[in-house]
Amino acid sequence: MVIFRKIFRLFFKFSNNLNAVILRLCPFSFLAGKSFYYFLSLGGKGVISVAANIYPRPLIEMYNATQKGDYETARDIHYKYSPLFRAMFFESNPIPVKKASELMGMAAGPLRLPLDEASEQTTGRLKEVLSSYD
Secondary structure, three states: OHHHHHHHHHHHHHHHHHHHHHHHHOOOOOEEOOOHHHHHHOOOOEEOOOHHHOOHHHHHHHHHHHHOOOHHHHHHHHHHHHHHHHHOOOOOOOHHHHHHHHHOOOOOOOOOOOOOOOOHHHHHHHHHHHHOOO
Protein backbone atom coordinates (compact mmCIF):
# COMPACT_ATOMS: atom_id res chain seq x y z
CA MET A 1 0.00 0.00 0.00
CA VAL A 2 2.84 2.42 0.80
CA ILE A 3 4.44 1.76 -2.57
CA PHE A 4 1.12 2.40 -4.31
CA ARG A 5 0.78 5.77 -2.54
CA LYS A 6 4.32 6.79 -3.54
CA ILE A 7 3.70 5.80 -7.16
CA PHE A 8 0.38 7.67 -7.15
CA ARG A 9 1.99 10.81 -5.71
CA LEU A 10 4.76 10.70 -8.32
CA PHE A 11 2.24 10.20 -11.10
CA PHE A 12 0.07 13.05 -9.79
CA LYS A 13 3.07 15.37 -9.52
CA PHE A 14 4.23 14.41 -13.02
CA SER A 15 0.76 14.77 -14.53
CA ASN A 16 0.29 18.21 -12.96
CA ASN A 17 3.65 19.32 -14.34
CA LEU A 18 2.76 17.88 -17.74
CA ASN A 19 -0.64 19.61 -17.66
CA ALA A 20 1.05 22.90 -16.83
CA VAL A 21 3.44 22.53 -19.77
CA ILE A 22 0.60 21.61 -22.15
CA LEU A 23 -1.58 24.52 -20.98
CA ARG A 24 1.25 27.01 -21.41
CA LEU A 25 2.49 25.78 -24.79
CA CYS A 26 -0.79 25.21 -26.63
CA PRO A 27 -1.67 27.82 -29.24
CA PHE A 28 -5.23 28.08 -27.90
CA SER A 29 -6.80 28.82 -24.52
CA PHE A 30 -8.38 26.37 -22.12
CA LEU A 31 -11.30 27.27 -19.87
CA ALA A 32 -12.31 25.33 -16.76
CA GLY A 33 -15.81 24.57 -15.57
CA LYS A 34 -14.66 23.05 -12.29
CA SER A 35 -11.60 23.15 -10.03
CA PHE A 36 -10.76 26.65 -11.23
CA TYR A 37 -8.01 27.36 -8.73
CA TYR A 38 -6.01 24.28 -9.73
CA PHE A 39 -6.66 24.85 -13.39
CA LEU A 40 -5.74 28.54 -13.32
CA SER A 41 -2.65 27.79 -11.24
CA LEU A 42 -1.47 25.38 -13.92
CA GLY A 43 -1.85 27.99 -16.64
CA GLY A 44 -5.50 27.84 -17.66
CA LYS A 45 -6.82 31.03 -19.20
CA GLY A 46 -10.29 31.34 -17.68
CA VAL A 47 -13.33 29.73 -16.13
CA ILE A 48 -16.98 29.18 -16.84
CA SER A 49 -18.54 29.20 -13.39
CA VAL A 50 -22.06 28.62 -12.18
CA ALA A 51 -21.04 30.12 -8.82
CA ALA A 52 -20.07 33.37 -10.54
CA ASN A 53 -23.77 34.00 -11.08
CA ILE A 54 -24.14 34.21 -7.29
CA TYR A 55 -20.85 35.79 -6.16
CA PRO A 56 -18.89 37.06 -9.18
CA ARG A 57 -16.43 39.30 -7.30
CA PRO A 58 -14.49 36.49 -5.51
CA LEU A 59 -14.04 34.59 -8.76
CA ILE A 60 -12.76 37.71 -10.50
CA GLU A 61 -10.36 38.24 -7.59
CA MET A 62 -9.20 34.60 -7.76
CA TYR A 63 -8.62 34.88 -11.50
CA ASN A 64 -6.72 38.15 -11.13
CA ALA A 65 -4.59 36.70 -8.32
CA THR A 66 -3.55 33.67 -10.41
CA GLN A 67 -2.72 35.89 -13.38
CA LYS A 68 -0.41 37.93 -11.11
CA GLY A 69 1.16 34.76 -9.68
CA ASP A 70 -0.39 35.36 -6.23
CA TYR A 71 -1.40 31.73 -5.74
CA GLU A 72 -1.71 32.06 -1.97
CA THR A 73 -4.48 34.65 -2.28
CA ALA A 74 -6.15 32.62 -5.02
CA ARG A 75 -5.98 29.48 -2.86
CA ASP A 76 -7.49 31.31 0.13
CA ILE A 77 -10.40 32.52 -2.01
CA HIS A 78 -10.85 29.04 -3.42
CA TYR A 79 -11.03 27.45 0.02
CA LYS A 80 -13.36 30.13 1.36
CA TYR A 81 -15.83 29.67 -1.49
CA SER A 82 -15.50 25.90 -1.94
CA PRO A 83 -18.77 25.26 -0.06
CA LEU A 84 -20.53 27.54 -2.56
CA PHE A 85 -18.91 25.77 -5.51
CA ARG A 86 -20.11 22.40 -4.17
CA ALA A 87 -23.57 23.82 -3.39
CA MET A 88 -24.13 24.66 -7.04
CA PHE A 89 -24.24 20.92 -7.73
CA PHE A 90 -26.49 19.68 -4.90
CA GLU A 91 -28.95 18.93 -7.69
CA SER A 92 -28.85 19.13 -11.48
CA ASN A 93 -27.78 22.46 -12.89
CA PRO A 94 -29.46 25.03 -13.02
CA ILE A 95 -31.74 24.10 -10.10
CA PRO A 96 -29.37 25.18 -7.28
CA VAL A 97 -28.16 28.39 -8.93
CA LYS A 98 -31.72 29.50 -9.66
CA LYS A 99 -32.77 28.74 -6.09
CA ALA A 100 -29.70 30.54 -4.70
CA SER A 101 -30.48 33.55 -6.89
CA GLU A 102 -34.04 33.55 -5.62
CA LEU A 103 -32.88 33.26 -1.99
CA MET A 104 -30.64 36.31 -2.54
CA GLY A 105 -33.52 38.33 -3.96
CA MET A 106 -32.43 38.19 -7.59
CA ALA A 107 -34.80 37.30 -10.41
CA ALA A 108 -33.97 33.84 -11.69
CA GLY A 109 -37.10 32.95 -13.61
CA PRO A 110 -38.90 29.62 -13.63
CA LEU A 111 -37.29 26.29 -14.41
CA ARG A 112 -38.23 24.61 -17.66
CA LEU A 113 -39.52 21.06 -17.86
CA PRO A 114 -38.35 18.41 -17.15
CA LEU A 115 -36.62 20.21 -14.25
CA ASP A 116 -38.47 20.79 -11.00
CA GLU A 117 -38.03 23.13 -8.05
CA ALA A 118 -35.17 22.55 -5.60
CA SER A 119 -35.99 20.08 -2.86
CA GLU A 120 -36.50 21.29 0.70
CA GLN A 121 -33.20 19.67 1.63
CA THR A 122 -31.34 21.52 -1.12
CA THR A 123 -33.05 24.78 -0.22
CA GLY A 124 -32.04 24.38 3.43
CA ARG A 125 -28.46 23.53 2.52
CA LEU A 126 -28.27 26.51 0.14
CA LYS A 127 -29.58 28.86 2.86
CA GLU A 128 -26.89 27.55 5.21
CA VAL A 129 -24.09 28.00 2.65
CA LEU A 130 -25.26 31.45 1.53
CA SER A 131 -25.63 32.68 5.12
CA SER A 132 -21.93 32.00 5.72
CA TYR A 133 -21.02 34.69 3.15
CA ASP A 134 -23.26 37.54 4.33
